Amino acid sequence: xxxxxxxxxxxxxxxxxxxxxxxxxxxxxxxxxxxxxxxxxxxxxxxxxxxxxxxxxxxxxxxxxxxxxxxxxxxxxxxxxxxxxxxxxxxxxxxxxxxxxxxxxxxxxxxxxxxxxxxxxxxxxxxxxxxxxxxxxxxxxxxxxxxxxxxxxxxxxxxxxxxxxxxxxxxxxxxxxxxxxxxxxxxxxxxxxxxxxxxxxxxxxxxxxxxxxxxxxxxxxxxxxxxxxxxxxxxxxxx
Amino acid sequence: xxxxxxxxxxxxxxxxxxxxxxxxxxxxxxxxxxxxxxxxxxxxxxxxxxxxxxxxxxxxxxxxxxxxxxxxxxxxxxxxxxxxxxxxxxxxxxxxxxxxxxxxxxxxxxxxxxxxxxxxxxxxxxxxxxxxxxxxxxxxxxxxxxxxxxxxxxxxxxxxxxxxxxxxxxxxxxxxxxxxxxxxxxxxxxxxxxxxxxxxxxxxxxxxxxxxxxxxxxxxxxxxxxxxxxxxxxxxxxxxxxxxxxxxxxxxxxxxxxxxxxxxxxxxxxxxxxxxxxxxxxxxxxxxxxxxxxxxxxxxxxxxxxxxxxxxxxxxxxxxxxxxxxxxxxxxxxxxxxxxxxxxxxxxxxxxxxxxxxxxxxxxxxxxxxxxxxxxxxxxxxxxxxxxxxxxxxxxxxxxxxxxxxxxxxxxxxxxxxxxxxxxxxxxxxxxxxxxxxxxxxxxxxxxxxxxxxxxxxxxxxxxxxx
Ligand code: SF4
Numbered sequence: 001x002x003x004x005x006x007x008x009x010x011x012x013x014x015x016x017x018x019x020x021x022x023x024x025x026x027x028x029x030x031x032x033x034x035x036x037x038x039x040x041x042x043x044x045x046x047x048x049x050x051x052x053x054x055x056x057x058x059x060x061x062x063x064x065x066x067x068x069x070x071x072x073x074x075x076x077x078x079x080x081x082x083x084x085x086x087x088x089x090x091x092x093x094x095x096x097x098x099x100x101x102x103x104x105x106x107x108x109x110x111x112x113x114x115x116x117x118x119x120x121x122x123x124x125x126x127x128x129x130x131x132x133x134x135x136x137x138x139x140x141x142x143x144x145x146x147x148x149x150x151x152x153x154x155x156x157x158x159x160x161x162x163x164x165x166x167x168x169x170x171x172x173x174x175x176x177x178x179x180x181x182x183x184x185x186x187x188x189x190x191x192x193x194x195x196x197x198x199x200x201x202x203x204x205x206x207x208x209x210x211x212x213x214x215x216x217x218x219x220x221x222x223x224x225x226x227x228x229x230x231x232x233x234x235x236x237x238x239x
Numbered sequence: 240x241x242x243x244x245x246x247x248x249x250x251x252x253x254x255x256x257x258x259x260x261x262x263x264x265x266x267x268x269x270x271x272x273x274x275x276x277x278x279x280x281x282x283x284x285x286x287x288x289x290x291x292x293x294x295x296x297x298x299x300x301x302x303x304x305x306x307x308x309x310x311x312x313x314x315x316x317x318x319x320x321x322x323x324x325x326x327x328x329x330x331x332x333x334x335x336x337x338x339x340x341x342x343x344x345x346x347x348x349x350x351x352x353x354x355x356x357x358x359x360x361x362x363x364x365x366x367x368x369x370x371x372x373x374x375x376x377x378x379x380x381x382x383x384x385x386x387x388x389x390x391x392x393x394x395x396x397x398x399x400x401x402x403x404x405x406x407x408x409x410x411x412x413x414x415x416x417x418x419x420x421x422x423x424x425x426x427x428x429x430x431x432x433x434x435x436x437x438x439x440x441x442x443x444x445x446x447x448x449x450x451x452x453x454x455x456x457x458x459x460x461x462x463x464x465x466x467x468x469x470x471x472x473x474x475x476x477x478x479x480x481x482x483x484x485x486x487x488x489x490x491x492x493x494x495x496x497x498x499x500x501x502x503x504x505x506x507x508x509x510x511x512x513x514x515x516x517x518x519x520x521x522x523x524x525x526x527x528x529x530x531x532x533x534x535x536x537x538x539x540x541x542x543x544x545x546x547x548x549x550x551x552x553x554x555x556x557x558x559x560x561x562x563x564x565x566x567x568x569x570x571x572x573x574x575x576x577x578x579x580x581x582x583x584x585x586x587x588x589x590x591x592x593x594x595x596x597x598x599x600x601x602x603x604x605x606x607x608x609x610x611x612x613x614x615x616x617x618x619x620x621x622x623x624x625x626x627x628x629x630x631x632x633x634x635x636x637x638x639x640x641x642x643x644x645x646x647x648x649x650x651x652x653x654x655x656x657x658x659x660x661x662x663x664x665x666x667x668x669x670x671x672x673x674x675x676x677x678x679x680x681x682x683x684x685x686x687x688x689x690x691x692x693x694x695x696x697x698x699x700x701x702x703x704x705x706x
Binding site: 009017038046048054169214215 | 595
């Protein structure tokens with residue numbers, strides 16, 4: 001299958017290794033990956049922060065970029081849910097744009113969702129001999145309703161010692177600009193998340209969204225906790 | 240006017256509050272989860288609740304007029320209040336006419352919304368809260384911190400000391416049974432010797448002219464039956480067209496709020512009945528911004544709320560800050576969307592931002608209000624209001640700059656390259672531990688990753704075009 005990667009601005013800029021891992025896994029499974037350099041940002045930050053008109057510009061750019069892409073894979077739960085849930089609202093009133101979104105959105109899939117629901121694979125041939133715990137991320141859990149999909153992918157990784165994270169439904173406190181505008185409340189939430197991560201004794205905390213992971217890892221490294229964060233694609237890419 | 244983060248700053252440091260709220264919300268969360276999961280048709284009930292609310296709001300005027308007609312026919316009086324001031328005047332006017340110097344009250348957020356108690360004091364009438372927790376809050380000269388459990392931030396020892404001080408019943412213990420017995424003794428006298436009662440209303444039924452109040456303690460029942468005069472204040476969105484609609488909400492409400500299968504006391508009355516209960520009944524219908532909310536299609540479903548407080552109990556932000564940070568009688572996720580709409584962005588503009596948009600509230604709301612969606616909608620409103628008020632708004636400048644960068648792939652690539660040079664002074668070992676300006680809020684407690692040597696797009700380009 002020809003798969004178009006929407007890396008997201010955040011991963012492109014800060015976490016290129018996540019994109020590289022996504023490419024590795026998809027190619028290993030026999031798919032052809034294409035990357036369209038016109039892509040930039042899905043508009044999540046603008047939309048969530050009170051700038052819907054600015055976000056709409058980026059909706060149009062996304063449509064321009066992916067109009068003819070047969071399949072679009074996104075290694076970010078929050079960007080996927082922005083596209084799915086918010087694009088139609090941002091485009092309200094523009095019937096031509098809405099019609100285009102109607103045809104594009106069904107082709108947009110979050111990375112683990114693409115693997116488990118579109119390709120229907122759980123074992124991607126990974127080997128990762130470490131103690132790992134998984135943070136669900138609110139978007140994976142509630143907006144995308146990924147359920148046990150990411151957990152099933154991790155379950156098939158050879159050599160891994162997997163430990164469940166307590167209170168998995170709890171938000172890590174990131175919330176985009178929330179982490180800055182309400183930095184103290186955000187930190188209070190993060191503290192509890194870190195407590196849960198540390199209680200697992202894991203060496204690695206993983207998730208399907210680097211924004212949660214940047215938050216959790218940023219807190220852990222400040223505490224010299226000795227736990228690192230890795231996007232799930234990076235674990236699945238290891239052999 | 241303090242903002243949410245400013246009040247939260249203080250509240251977060253109250254360790255007793257943190258522990259109380261966590262304990263209370265986790266307990267009630269487990270209980271509501273259990274009793275909602277046990278109903279095989281829970282999802283259908285939620286859908287029915289949502290559908291009834293949607294349909295009712297579409298013809299609200301019709302239902303309200305029918306309600307007025309039926310209540311009047313049953314011997315009650317109906318009053319229309321455009322805003323808080325009108326509602327206060329009506330209620331105080333009726334109380335005065337009966338020469339009452341005090342009135343007993345049933346737990347009601349709507350009377351808090353119109354600031355009734357201070358106005359009554361000013362008019363020489365003593366309002367007496369009879370819901371146990373509301374009574375505690377009132378006697379402590381405090382404000383509620385939870386829709387359903389207003390004194391959630393207080394502990395038993397504080398309550399024991401308060402009762403000893405206020406009741407004149409001598410020394411008490413901190414045993415819950417002793418404390419409630421003391422409260423009962425104190426309240427009975429009020430129930431028996433006060434001519435006027437003031438209540439809110441959970442529901443009113445248009446076709447029968449009935450008003451319904453649900454509660455757990457029975458103190459409400461006392462207020463609804465003992466005094467001569469009863470005044471009920473109700474937001475106009477609380478009306479339901481048919482009697483049969485009630486069964487949906489009498490299932491949704493207790494299971495979502497207290498986690499009970501059925502609330503212990505359900506009072507339902509229509510007008511007045513000779514020699515049975517109050518002999519004069521007044522229903523005050525309050526707008527106070529509700530028709531304005533209704534006119535905003537994207538926010539309208541805010542009015543579906545049945546005030547069950549389940550969204551508070553699952554909210555990770557509320558669990559850390561408690562209710563006072565919202566500076567409103569409506570707290571938690573529902574407060575974050577309702578208060579700014581009632582009071583305006585100038586007074587409550589920080590509330591739509593007091594959420595990570597985690598969606599826990601939407602997942603459990605018994606009438607499926609999409610709170611995260613409304614929060615995002617209100618953020619746009621708050622941002623527009625801020626932009627209009629300031630010639631140069633720093634955040635807007637930053638957002639515009641970000642858009643300018645994202646509007647072009649080469650600009651994004653250039654910005655990434657520039658960032659790598661700019662960070663040299665602050666990045667060490669792949670981490671940035673101090674960011675300037677507003678971003679310091681992040682690095683006060685968290686490291687930020689430094690930009691990697693190569694962006695993904697650069698890596699892809701090199702891979703596709705090997706030198
Ligand atoms: S918004 Fe929903 S969950 Fe929150 S109090 Fe209202 S009805 Fe209950």
